[in-house]
Amino acid sequence: MSTCRKCTAIWLFCFWGSALAKLAAEETIYASVCREARQVSSTSLAVPLPPEEWKATLARRRAMWLEMLGLLPLPERTPLHATVTGVLDRGDYVVEKLHFQSIPGAYVIGNLYRPAKIAGRLPAVLYLCGHTKGKVNPPYQANPRWFAQHGYVALVLDPIQLGESQGMHHGTYREGRWDWPSRGYTPAGTEVWNAMRALDYLETRSDVDKERMGVTGLSGGGVISWCLGAADERVKVVAPVCQTGSIEHVVVDRATDGHCDCAFWINYYRWCWPDIGALIAPRALLIASGSEDELWRPYGYRDVAHRIRHQYAVLGAAEKFDLVEDLTPHGYTPKLRQAVFTWFNKHLKNDPTPVTDDVTDFVEPEENLLVFGGKLPQDDRMKQIDTLLVRRAEVPSAANDAEWRAFQEATLRRLRESTFRHIPSALYPNLREYRADGAARGGATYGTYAFDTSDGLTLRIRTARPRTDAWHTPTVVFAVQADARSTFAGGGPSRPAFASEFATAAVEVRNTGATSVGPGYLWTLRRVYPLLGQTLPERQVGDLLAGIAVLRREAATGPIAVFGQGDTAPLAIYAAVLDPQITEVILADPPETHADPKTPEFLGILRVGDLPQNLALVYPRPITFVGKIPAAYEWTRQLYQKLGVGDRIRVIANVRQWQPR
Numbered sequence: 001m002s003t004c005r006k007c008t009a010i011w012l013f014c015f016w017g018s019a020l021a022k023l024a025a026e027e028t029i030y031a032s033v034c035r036e037a038r039q040v041s042s043t044s045l046a047v048p049l050p051p052e053e054w055k056a057t058l059a060r061r062r063a064m065w066l067e068m069l070g071l072l073p074l075p076e077r078t079p080l081h082a083t084v085t086g087v088l089d090r091g092d093y094v095v096e097k098l099h100f101q102s103i104p105g106a107y108v109i110g111n112l113y114r115p116a117k118i119a120g121r122l123p124a125v126l127y128l129c130g131h132t133k134g135k136v137n138p139p140y141q142a143n144p145r146w147f148a149q150h151g152y153v154a155l156v157l158d159p160i161q162l163g164e165s166q167g168m169h170h171g172t173y174r175e176g177r178w179d180w181p182s183r184g185y186t187p188a189g190t191e192v193w194n195a196m197r198a199l200d201y202l203e204t205r206s207d208v209d210k211e212r213m214g215v216t217g218l219s220g221g222g223v224i225s226w227c228l229g230a231a232d233e234r235v236k237v238v239a240p241v242c243q244t245g246s247i248e249h250v251v252v253d254r255a256t257d258g259h260c261d262c263a264f265w266i267n268y269y270r271w272c273w274p275d276i277g278a279l280i281a282p283r284a285l286l287i288a289s290g291s292e293d294e295l296w297r298p299y300g301y302r303d304v305a306h307r308i309r310h311q312y313a314v315l316g317a318a319e320k321f322d323l324v325e326d327l328t329p330h331g332y333t334p335k336l337r338q339a340v341f342t343w344f345n346k347h348l349k350n351d352p353t354p355v356t357d358d359v360t361d362f363v364e365p366e367e368n369l370l371v372f373g374g375k376l377p378q379d380d381r382m383k384q385i386d387t388l389l390v391r392r393a394e395v396p397s398a399a400n401d402a403e404w405r406a407f408q409e410a411t412l413r414r415l416r417e418s419t420f421r422h423i424p425s426a427l428y429p430n431l432r433e434y435r436a437d438g439a440a441r442g443g444a445t446y447g448t449y450a451f452d453t454s455d456g457l458t459l460r461i462r463t464a465r466p467r468t469d470a471w472h473t474p475t476v477v478f479a480v481q482a483d484a485r486s487t488f489a490g491g492g493p494s495r496p497a498f499a500s501e502f503a504t505a506a507v508e509v510r511n512t513g514a515t516s517v518g519p520g521y522l523w524t525l526r527r528v529y530p531l532l533g534q535t536l537p538e539r540q541v542g543d544l545l546a547g548i549a550v551l552r553r554e555a556a557t558g559p560i561a562v563f564g565q566g567d568t569a570p571l572a573i574y575a576a577v578l579d580p581q582i583t584e585v586i587l588a589d590p591p592e593t594h595a596d597p598k599t600p601e602f603l604g605i606l607r608v609g610d611l612p613q614n615l616a617l618v619y620p621r622p623i624t625f626v627g628k629i630p631a632a633y634e635w636t637r638q639l640y641q642k643l644g645v646g647d648r649i650r651v652i653a654n655v656r657q658w659q660p661r
Contacts, residue, residue, distance in 0.1 A: 026457075026458040026514075027456040027457055027458070028515075029457065029510055029511070029515055029517055029521075029525060030517075030521065030525075031456070032455050032456045032457055033251055033525070033528050033529070033532065034248075034251060034252045035455070035456060036251075036455055036532045037247050037248045037250075037251035037252060037528075037531070037532060038248050038252075040247045040248070040267075040270045040271075040272055040531075040532060041246040041247045041248035041249075041272045041300075041303070042248070044246075044247075044271065044272035044273070044274045044275050044307065045272075045274035045275060045277070045278055045307045045308070045310075045311060046307070048278075048307075048310045048311040048313070048314040049278060049311065049314070050314065051314065051315055051316075054278070054281075054311075054314075054315060058279075061275075061278070061279055062230070062231070062279060064268075064269050064271075065230050065231060065265075065271075065276070065279060066231060067268065068265040068266050068267060068268055068269065068271070069186065069188060069189040069192055069227060069231065069265055069266075070183075070184050070185050070186060070189035070266065070389055070390040071189050071192065071193060071231070071389075073391065074193075074196075075102075075103055075193060075389065076103075077197075077200065078101070078103060078104050079101075080100040080101060080102075080197060080200060080201055080204075081100060081101050082098060082099070082100040082201050082204070083098060083099055083100070084096050084097065084098045085097050085098065085099070085371050085372070085373075086371075088364070088368060088369075089116065090116075091116065092115070092116055092149055093113055093114065093115055093116055093145060093148040093149050094113070094114055094115075094116050094148075095111050095112070095113055095364075095369065096111070096112040096114070097111055097369065097370070097371045098110060098111070098112055098371065099371050099372070100197065100198075100201050102193055102194045102197040103193075103381065103385075103388065103389075104381070105379060105380070105381035106380065106381040106382040106385055106388070107165070107166070107377060107380050107382055108157060108158075108165070108194045108197065108198065108382075109135075109157070109158045109163065109164040109165050109371045109372070110135060110155050110156055110157040110158065110198070110371070111135050111141075111144070111155075111156050111369055111371075112153065112154070112155045112156075113144040113145055113147065113148035113153070113154045113155075113156070114148050114152075114153045114154070114207060115148055115149070115151060115152075118207045121206070121207060121208055121209035122151060122152055122153050122207055122208060122209060122212075123151075123152050123153070123209055123212035123213070123214070123344070123348035123349060124152065124153045124154070124155070124202045124208045124209070124210075124212065124213045124214070125144070125147045125152050125153070125154045125155075125213075125214050125215070125216065125344060125348075126154075126155055126157070126195060126198055126199065126202070126213065126214070126215045126216075126228075126235075127140070127143055127144045127147070127154055127155065127156040127157075127215075127216060127217055127221070128156075128157060128159070128191070128195065128215065128216070128217030128220075128221030128222075128224045128225055128228075129156065129157065129158065129159055129162070129163075129217060129218070129220070129221045130159075130217070130218045130219030130220045130221050130222070131159060131162060131169075131219065131220045131260065132162070133162065133163060133366070134157075134158035134159060134162040134163025134164070134165065135156045135157065135158050135163055135369060136163060136364075136366040136369045136370070138363045139218070139331075139332060139359075140156055140218075141156075141363065141364055141369070142359035142360065142362075143156075143216075143337070143359060144156045145359065145360070145362075146337075146341065146358075146359045146360075147341075147344075150341070150345075151349070152344070152348075153202070153205065153207055153208050155198055155201075155202060157194065157195070157198060159191060159220055159221070159224075159262070160187060160190055160191065160194075160262075160382060160385070164370060164371055164372055164376060165382060166376060166380045166382045166383045167187075167190065167382040167383055167385050167386070168187070168383075168386065169187040169191075169220075169260050169261055169262045170260050170261065171185075171187065171260075171261045171386065172261055172526065172527055173259075173260040173261055173527070174260075176597055177386070177597050178526070178597045178598070178599075178600075178601045179594060179595050179596060179597045179599070179601070179606075180261065180386060180601075181266065181530050181535055181601040181602070181603050181604075182594040182595070182599070182601045182602055182603070182604070182605050182606050183386070183387070183390050183392070183594075183595070183604075183606050183607075184266050184390045184603065184604030184606065184607045185266075185386050185389060185390045186261055186262065186264065186265055186266055187260075187261050187262035187386070188223065188224060188227050188261075188262045188263070188264065188265055189265075189389055189390070190262075190382075190385050190386075190389055191220075191224045191227070191262055192224060192227045192228050192231050192232075193389065195215070195224060195228045195232075196228065196231065196232050199213060199232060199234050199235070203234075210234065211236070212236060212348045213234055213235055213236060213237075214235060214236055214237030214238065214239070214284075214344055214347070214348055215228050215229060215235050215237070215238055215239070216237075216238070216239040216240070216241065216340055216344075217240065217241065217243075218241045218242055218243070218331070218332060219241075219242055219243055219330065219331075220243065220260075220262055220263065221241075221243070222240035222241045222242055222243025222244070223240065223243040223262070223263050224262070225238055225239065225240040225241075225243075226238070226240050226243070226244070226273070226276050226280075227265070227276070229276075229279075229280040229283070229285070230276045230277075230279035230280055233283075235283065236283055236284065236347065236348065237283065237284040237285075237286075237343065237344055237347045237348055238280050238283065238284065238285045238286070239285075239286040239287075239288060239340045239343055239344070240287060240288070241288040241289075241332065241336060241340065242288070242289060242290050242293055242295075242296060242330050242331060242332075242336075243263070243295075243296060244273060244287045244289055244296055244300075244301040244304060244305075245273065245295075245296040245297065245300035245301050245304065246272055246273060246300040246301075246303060246304055247267075247272045247273075247531050247532075248272075248300065249296070249297055249299065249300030250264075250300075250528075250531065251528050251531060251532075253297065254524055255294075255295055255296070255297075256524060256527050256528055256531070257524055258294070258295050259295065264530070264531055266530060266603055266604060267530060267531050267532065267533045268418055268421065268533050268603060268604065269533065270422075270532060270533045272304070273304040273308075274304055274307040274308050274311070277304070277307070277308035277311065277321075278308070278311050281308070281311050281312050281315055281317065281320075281321070282312060282315045282316070282317035282320055283320065284320045284321075284343065284346075284347035285308070285312075285320065285321050285322075286321075286322050286323075286324065286339065286340065286343040287301060287304075287305050287308075287322070287323045287324070288323075288324050288325070288336045288339060288340055289301045289323070289324075289325045290325065290326055290327075290328040290329055290330055290331065290333070290336070291325050291326065291327055291328070292327060292328055292329045293328075293329055293330040294329065294330065295330055296330075298325070301323070301325075302323070305321075305323040308321060309321055309323075320347070322343070324336060324339040334358045337358060337359060338354070338355045338356070338357075338358060341355040342354050342355045387595075390606075390607065391607065392606050392607065393606065393607055393608050393609045393610070393613070395610075395613060395635070396411075396609070396613060398639070398642070398643070399642075400643070401643055401644070404616075404619060404639070404643055408617050408619065411608060411609060411614075411617060412577065412578075412617060414608050415577070415578075415605075415608055415614075416578075418603065418604050418607070418608065419538065419602050419603050419604055419605050419608065420538060420541070420574070420578060421533065422532075422533050422534055422538075422542075423538070423541065423542040423545065423578065424454065425578075427454075427542075427545055427546050427549040428549070429451040429452060429453060429454070429546040429547075429549055429550055430451060430452040431449065431450075431451050431550055431553070432450040432451060432452060432458060433449075433450050434447060434448070434449050434450075435447065435448045435450075437462075437489065437490075438489075439467060440489070443467065443500060444464040444465060444466060444467065444490055444500065445464070445465050445466075445467055446462070446463065446464055446465075446489050446490045447462075447463045447465070447490075448460055448461065448462055448463070449461040449463070449547075449550050449551075451546065451547070451550045453510075453542065453543060453546055454542075454546075455539075457510055457515060457543075459507065459508050459509065459510065459513075459515065459543055459546070459547065460487075460508045460513060460514070461505050461506065461507050461508070461547045461550060461551065462487045462488075462489075462490050462491045462492075462495075462505070462506040462508070463490060463503065463504070463505045463506075463551075464489075464490030464491065464495060464503065464504045464505075465503040465556060466500055466501050466502070466503065468501075471555050471556045471558075472555070472556070472557070472558040473501075473502065473503045473556060473557070473558045474502050474503065474558045474559050474561070474660045475502065475503040475504065475505055475551065475557050475558055475559070475560050475561070476496075476498055476502060476503070476504050476505070476560075476561050476562070476563050476586065476658075477504075477505045477507060477544070477547065477548055477551065477560055477561070477562050477563070478491075478496065478504070478505070478506060478507070478562065478563040478564060478565075478568065478572065479506075479507050479509045479512070479540060479543070479544050479564065479568040479571045479572070480494050480506050480507065480508050480509065480512040480513060480568075481494055481512065481565070481566070481567070481568060482511055482512055482516070482567070484512060484513075487506055487508060487512075487513055490504065490506065491504060491505075491506030492506075494506060496563060496565070496588075496655045497654070497655055497656050498563075498655050498656065498658055499656055499658070499659075502658075502660075503556070503557070503558070505547065505551055507543060507544050507547035507548075509539075509540040509543035509544055509547075509571070510536070510539055510540060510543055511525075511536060511540070526601070530603060533603070534603070535600075535601045535602055535603055536600075536601075537567075537570060537571060537600035537601060537602055538574075538602050538603065540571050541571050541574045541575055541578070544562070544571055544572075544575045545575050545578060545579055548560055548562075548575070548579065548582070552581075559583045559660060560581070560582055560583060561582065561583050561584035561585070561586055561660060562575050562576055562582055562584075562585055562586065563586040563587075563588075563655070564585075564586070564587055564588070564590065565587075565588040565589055565590075565626075566588070566589050566590070566591070567591070567599075567600055569587045569588070569589070569590030569591065570590070570591065570599065570600050570602070570611065571600070572585055572586070572587065573585060573587070573590070573611065573614060573615050573618075574602070574614070576618045576621070577614060577615075577617045577618060582618075582621070583621060583622070583660065583661075584621060584622045584623070584624060584660060584661060585615070585618055585621070585622075585623050585624070586624045586626065586655070586658060587623070587624070587625055587626065588625075588626035588627060588655070589626075589627070589630075590611065590630060590633070591611065592611060592612070592630050592631065592632035592633070593610050593611060593632060594606050594610055594611060595610070599611075610632075611632065611633075612632045612633050612635045612636045613635070613636075615633065615636050616635075616636045616639050616640070619639075619640065619643065619645070620640075620643070620645045620648060621648070622648045622649070622650070622661040623636070623640075623648065623649045623650075624649075624650050624651075624652060624658060625649070625650070625651045625652075626651075626652055626653075626654060626655055626658075627651070627653070627654075628651060629649075629651055636649065637649045648661065
């Protein structure tokens with residue numbers, strides 16, 4: 001080979017090697033969330049809490065847990081209005097068909113199994129069903145029946161949306177209810193509250209020993225067994241079956257795709273199952289799992305069990321924790337059932353004798369177990385429980401500047417502690433490179449910045465600056481729309497038509513431009529991020545702020561205003577709320593409420609405030625609406641007027657009319 005050809009080959013090798021290395025170094029969104037999930041699970045109870053620390057932090061950790069269930073503060077314990085609609089006498093046991101109201105007008109439906117002959121108070125088991133037919137399903141009849149035939153009072157409940165229970169647990173899973181994360185709502189919270197009220201009911205019975213109550217359940221009932229045990233110390237024994245795993249597992253294996261919303265909590269504090277186990281400790285906890293379960297893999301539940309076992313040992317209660325598993329898919333086996341029955345006998349009856357019998361094959365006809373006889377109450381408020389359970393923020397009021405500034409400070413602190421707790425107050429993104437991209441004839445000069453986010457993504461900013469020697473140019477920064485086909489040359493068609501004397505910067509926030517994930521992963525991603533204490537729009541706010549931090553390093557960048565249109569308007573609003581150096585917010589067609597499922601979701605934001613109130617947190621900075629002020633934002637305008645700065649909210653016909661205030 002000639003020297004010239006050798007040089008060419010070496011140059012090509014170096015060029016393509018460098019290009020490939022650069023591409024390899026740019027992490028995908030999937031890789032990013034997997035890494036974050038591993039961090040959550042690997043740090044969960046990595047070192048068991050010493051007894052003193054465990055005790056000192058118990059109340060705070062339980063409050064955090066209730067908050068993540070949407071139950072802080074707890075709803076009022078209103079009258080249950082418990083009603084028995086029928087009784088089945090089956091010789092050695094009796095079934096009572098009953099309902100009660102967990103909140104006024106919201107019905108919880110169940111069957112209570114008890115021995116036919118009772119002498120004194122008995123231990124009680126709350127049995128929670130998975131997602132089939134509820135209490136009438138043969139396995140869910142068989143387990144409480146076994147307990148009743150062996151000296152327990154056992155109450156089995158219908159999960160919401162199943163059996164005779166109304167409401168819905170398939171929110172983001174099937175119904176597009178992206179307002180649920182914004183409400184801070186998970187149906188796990190409803191199930192836990194219903195179960196807590198079931199314990200309230202059991203305590204009222206003369207045949208129940210309230211000091212000896214436990215909970216168990218399969219699948220969806222297994223996860224609520226975990227959740228209830230951590231939330232309510234009245235539960236002395238917890239035995240989840242086939243519903244134990246790790247955040248790492250469900251994110252990396254995309255097992256979220258097989259779970260509806262009630263399998264998870266709103267994970268503000270990035271907990272994993274060992275953290276829940278540390279709240280149950282030192283009460284008796286048995287994990288029962290199938291090693292062939294496609295939803296909960298052994299590497300997840302075994303690691304969780306290992307970490308929890310250490311916590312129990314440190315607390316001097318090693319005998320109160322165990323793991324039992326069988327070579328089986330998702331579901332019961334005789335081995336798993338007998339282990340659960342033995343566990344309850346040991347810890348509620350002080351009888352460690354291994355159970356050798358199993359459930360019977362008898363199946364009660366479904367119609368015999370119906371509480372309402374096939375005619376459900378039409379006014380059941382369980383249908384609206386997703387809008388009733390979690391307390392929304394009240395609309396604030398302020399008489400003067402001092403009152404509003406005090407509210408502003410307190411609310412911003414709450415936002416940083418909850419919804420935006422994973423966006424640092426100071427951002428230092430790594431700038432990879434800057435490229436000058438040329439210029440349009442007689443118009444703007446273009447450039448591209450590439451930078452790394454704190455969670456490992458490489459994003460880009462497309463700038464368009466006026467051809468002038470003057471630096472410190474007023475700059476409008478905006479997030480690229482998800483459906484933008486191109487950002488070539490300063491943002492391409494996605495760039496709004498601001499006047500040519502101003503600079504613009506299009507930030508390719510994640511799921512735009514080169515990081516677009518498409519329909520094959522977007523639904524999963526939106527459901528995965530809350531498990532990491534985040535949402536996709538919240539991450540995009542962080543990306544927008546990181547892009548602004550990069551631009552501020554450039555001497556050519558002057559005062560920065562943010563622009564948002566449609567779905568990117570909330571990104572602009574919250575970027576300005578979190579960054580007091582942003583000089584102005586410019587909005588076109590912003591959504592009016594986070595209660596609309598079509599509005600970008602932010603964890604628990606409605607517990608703090610809705611869009612018009614949160615926009616007012618930028619006070620006294622200017623706000624510009626393009627076209628018109630949507631009706632909901634009249635509240636914002638009126639507040640500015642009340643505080644004496646009404647002229648700082650304006651309306652312009654189009655963005656070309658914009659001039660910085």
